[in-house]
Amino acid sequence: MTKEFKRLDGRANNELRPVMAKVGVIPNADGSAIFAFGDTVAIAAVYGPRQLHPQHMQNPQKAYLRCNYDLLSFSVSDRKKPGPNRRAQEISKVTEWALSPVIDLDGFPSTVIDVQIYILQADAGTRTAGINAASMALAHAGIPMRDLVCSVAAGKQDKTIVVDLSKEEEDFEEGEGATDFALAKVANSDEFTLLQLDGKISPETVPEVLSVVTEVCKEIYKIQKKALKEAIKNGSN
Amino acid sequence: MKKTKQDTDNQELSDSSSSDSESLEVKRIVVIPGEVIVSGEDYLPSEGTKRIGQNVVASRYGLAEIAGRVIRVIPLFGAFIPRRGNVVIGRVTDITFAGWLIDIDTATSGFLPLDECPRFINKDEMDQFLAIGDVVAAKIWNIKTKGIDLSLRSRGLGKLEGGYMFRVIPARVPRIIGKEGSMITLIKEKTGCDVTIGQNGWIWIRGESIDEEIRARKAIEHIAEQVFVSGLTDHMEEWFTKN
Amino acid sequence: MEVTSLTKSKLIEMFSQNKRFDGRKLIDFRDLSVEYGVSNKAEGSARVRLGKTEVVVGVKLGMGEPYPDSPDKGNLTVSADLLPLASPKFEMGPPGFEAIELPRLVDRVIRESHVIQLDKLVIKEGEKVWTIFIDIYPINDDGNLIDVATIGALAALNQAVIPELDKDGKIDHHKKSKKKLPLEEGLLPLSFSFFKIGNQIVLDPTREEEEACDSRITFGLSMWNKKHMINSCQKAGEANLSSAEVSKMMEILPVKYDEIIAKLKKFL
Numbered sequence: 173m174t175k176e177f178k179r180l181d182g183r184a185n186n187e188l189r190p191v192m193a194k195v196g197v198i199p200n201a202d203g204s205a206i207f208a209f210g211d212t213v214a215i216a217a218v219y220g221p222r223q224l225h226p227q228h229m230q231n232p233q234k235a236y237l238r239c240n241y242d243l244l245s246f247s248v249s250d251r252k253k254p255g256p257n258r259r260a261q262e263i264s265k266v267t268e269w270a271l272s273p274v275i276d277l278d279g280f281p282s283t284v285i286d287v288q289i290y291i292l293q294a295d296a297g298t299r300t301a302g303i304n305a306a307s308m309a310l311a312h313a314g315i316p317m318r319d320l321v322c323s324v325a326a327g328k329q330d331k332t333i334v335v336d337l338s339k340e341e342e343d344f345e346e347g348e349g350a351t352d353f354a355l356a357k358v359a360n361s362d363e364f365t366l367l368q369l370d371g372k373i374s375p376e377t378v379p380e381v382l383s384v385v386t387e388v389c390k391e392i393y394k395i396q397k398k399a400l401k402e403a404i405k406n407g408s409n
Numbered sequence: 410m411k412k413t414k415q416d417t418d419n420q421e422l423s424d425s426s427s428s429d430s431e432s433l434e435v436k437r438i439v440v441i442p443g444e445v446i447v448s449g450e451d452y453l454p455s456e457g458t459k460r461i462g463q464n465v466v467a468s469r470y471g472l473a474e475i476a477g478r479v480i481r482v483i484p485l486f487g488a489f490i491p492r493r494g495n496v497v498i499g500r501v502t503d504i505t506f507a508g509w510l511i512d513i514d515t516a517t518s519g520f521l522p523l524d525e526c527p528r529f530i531n532k533d534e535m536d537q538f539l540a541i542g543d544v545v546a547a548k549i550w551n552i553k554t555k556g557i558d559l560s561l562r563s564r565g566l567g568k569l570e571g572g573y574m575f576r577v578i579p580a581r582v583p584r585i586i587g588k589e590g591s592m593i594t595l596i597k598e599k600t601g602c603d604v605t606i607g608q609n610g611w612i613w614i615r616g617e618s619i620d621e622e623i624r625a626r627k628a629i630e631h632i633a634e635q636v637f638v639s640g641l642t643d644h645m646e647e648w649f650t651k652n
Numbered sequence: 653m654e655v656t657s658l659t660k661s662k663l664i665e666m667f668s669q670n671k672r673f674d675g676r677k678l679i680d681f682r683d684l685s686v687e688y689g690v691s692n693k694a695e696g697s698a699r700v701r702l703g704k705t706e707v708v709v710g711v712k713l714g715m716g717e718p719y720p721d722s723p724d725k726g727n728l729t730v731s732a733d734l735l736p737l738a739s740p741k742f743e744m745g746p747p748g749f750e751a752i753e754l755p756r757l758v759d760r761v762i763r764e765s766h767v768i769q770l771d772k773l774v775i776k777e778g779e780k781v782w783t784i785f786i787d788i789y790p791i792n793d794d795g796n797l798i799d800v801a802t803i804g805a806l807a808a809l810n811q812a813v814i815p816e817l818d819k820d821g822k823i824d825h826h827k828k829s830k831k832k833l834p835l836e837e838g839l840l841p842l843s844f845s846f847f848k849i850g851n852q853i854v855l856d857p858t859r860e861e862e863e864a865c866d867s868r869i870t871f872g873l874s875m876w877n878k879k880h881m882i883n884s885c886q887k888a889g890e891a892n893l894s895s896a897e898v899s900k901m902m903e904i905l906p907v908k909y910d911e912i913i914a915k916l917k918k919f920l
Binding site: 197198211213240244245248249250254286290292293294 | 710
């Protein structure tokens with residue numbers, strides 16, 4: 173008799189935690205958004221295209237998409253000392269690589285588009301929540317894009333593929349343990365722009381993960397689209 | 410005109426008006442980048458859109474306007490993207506031997522060369538014409554990778570004195586000007602103020618009294634906040650009777 | 653773009669006629685709102701909005717050694733990070749003076765009021781005490797960050813609890829604590845920053861008004877034995893203040909304090 177796999181919080185394998193998305197939350201920014209997967213909350217602001225200092229960093233052929241990700245000190249159980257650490261620097265860079273493929277950077281030479289992402293509350297999936305928030309904020313800022321970017325972490329609990337791991341699930345140790353596979357893709361195209369993995373997964377399982385994530389990202393895209401459209405309906409600035 | 414699934418999805422968000430000059434039905438719907446606005450080879454993709462096969466797709470977030478066969482996306486948010494011919498309001502930040510450096514809130518700096526002034530200025534009297542900190546309304550006549558060239562050689566341009574300035578989201582400026590300047594004319598009429606509008610979102614107001622100067626700003630900020638644009642002038646006529 | 657001299661002159665003219673763009677009186681505060689629970693990982697946290705200015709503040713507790721000159725007291729550290737998120741003016745990189753001054757001002761208001769009973773935060777005298785970390789993050793800067801940050805700190809402290817310990821004496825993040833942080837009841841420290849522009853004094857400026865101001869003086873105020881007490885004061889900027897101006901502020905302070913506390917009581 174096979175044991176039916178149950179997730180720790182009772183969710184179905186391809187079920188996301190409750191998602192919250194809102195656009196236009198920072199009046200000073202050119203574009204801004206909040207995106208949350210359950211208890212993980214990310215806020216993003218976009219400023220630009222604007223002047224880039226120092227001058228020698230300017231690229232005469234295209235805009236510099238400068239992403240900065242960090243956790244607020246009180247977003248995690250053990251207070252994080254203020255200031256970016258190596259992990260934050262790495263996530264900032266992969267976030268830049270996850271978002272730049274959809275942006276028309278050539279249209280704004282010598283400028284910078286600043287994307288600031290902060291995690292207000294961390295409960296796993298912070299980089300994916302950050303990318304989802306940043307994608308909406310970039311659209312909100314009127315940056316020419318060919319599509320939105322959707323991101324979610326897929327994983328494994330022993331042999332079962334699940335999506336949007338919670339912190340508890342990340343610590344799962346039975347069988348093959350937990351695998352955390354953070355992915356991002358162009359919303360309406362088979363183009364993955366973020367692929368980061370930690371854990372234990374057989375090569376044959378990967379295509380299935382990509383297809384599950386493709387399905388789940390459709391849901392995320394719907395939520396991002398709704399938030400952007402509601403921002404205009406409600407006249408938020 | 411073929412009705413696509415897109416139209417029904419966006420029904421409740423639409424805003425229509427009749428364009429007087431052509432009695433054409435103009436339809437406006439909210440779109441996000443990458444979204445298909447309409448499908449069909451007859452459509453002509455304009456600003457903020459591009460054609461991908463059969464589809465006309467939005468490249469920016471905003472209000473897609475379908476006027477006959479022409480489709481464009483009117484942006485509602487975002488930083489100022491400078492264009493040739495734009496009138497902008499800026500602040501003098503430096504004086505060089507060749508002209509004045511002007512901060513116009515753009516990614517690359519604005520520069521007003523000596524020979525783009527309306528009259529001959531001697532190199533020794535540059536700061537008497539425009540000093541550091543002075544505010545000026547100028548026109549963009551050339552955009553280069555490293556800078557934006559400005560000119561004062563047009564009516565209504567030059568140093569702005571007295572009054573005050575404030576910023577609105579640059580994308581809202583067209584509606585503050587209105588069709589053929591109808592909105593700005595209404596504001597000037599109702600408040601008695603001088604108003605100069607910069608496409609970079611900066612607006613300068615000078616009036617006879619502080620109360621009217623405050624009223625003009627309130628009116629403009631109210632216009633800027635409105636989401637849909639049809640009937641805006643009538644709406645503002647009414648607003649002025651109540652405020 | 654920085655505020656221009658023509659706008660500054662206009663603001664001086666307006667203030668001399670007791671007028672502001674948003675219709676407020678010179679010493680009126682904008683609409684205030686406070687929400688709790690910005691982060692469930694913080695021991696206490698709050699989001700405060702005053703007009704369009706928004707600041708989030710979190711309180712975290714850590715275990716550490718007491719300072720050598722106060723072996724029987726817990727520690728307090730206040731920090732702030734002016735996130736580039738909140739304003740086109742804020743940049744990445746080492747903190748400018750504003751970023752250094754803000755947490756120091758809030759620290760003074762909180763510390764000098766003695767609202768936190770630091771002597772009740774000892775785990776083992778001379779060896780182990782609780783350190784309170786108050787971390788301030790502006791989310792949108794539309795002026796008057798200092799006063800908003802202080803309200804945030806007060807609200808976050810008010811919600812804060814002391815973490816439960818496990819059997820090894822380490823913090824147990826899984827147990828939900830009900831032990832409130834020991835605060836002096838009724839003390840309620842707040843800051844009030846008066847800004848001078850021309851010859852006028854204003855409270856709670858928008859960013860536009862704040863940029864046009866020549867100087868600022870921030871007072872920390874709290875209730876001690878049912879009396880209003882000033883616990884701290886710091887003047888910034890180059891313009892001078894006359895004794896008449898300072899006396900005027902002394903008249904305004906208790907009135908404003910009572911007004912803001914009344915509004916805050918709904919949220920505390």
